[in-house]
Amino acid sequence: MGKYVxxxxxxxxxxxxxxxxxxxxxxxFNGFILFVLYG
Structure with a gap:
């Protein structure tokens, strides 16, 4: 997630x-939702 930010x-x-x-x-926002769902 850090690299993404x-x-x-x-x-x-x-x-x-x-x-x-x-x-x-x-x-x-979409990336954050995906991270929460699958991360």
Whole structure:
């Protein structure tokens, strides 16, 4: 999970577009649900 968080942080730095931020948040949220269900 730590690597995933770091990856999101790096993507966040590279892309400051609001639409991209929403996309990243959605990906992070989905990843978190998968982590809770299967992790």
């Amino acid at each position: 770091i990856l999101i942080a790096e993507i966040h730095k590279l892309h400051n577009d609001p639409c991209w931020r929403l996309f990243v948040k959605a990906l992070y």
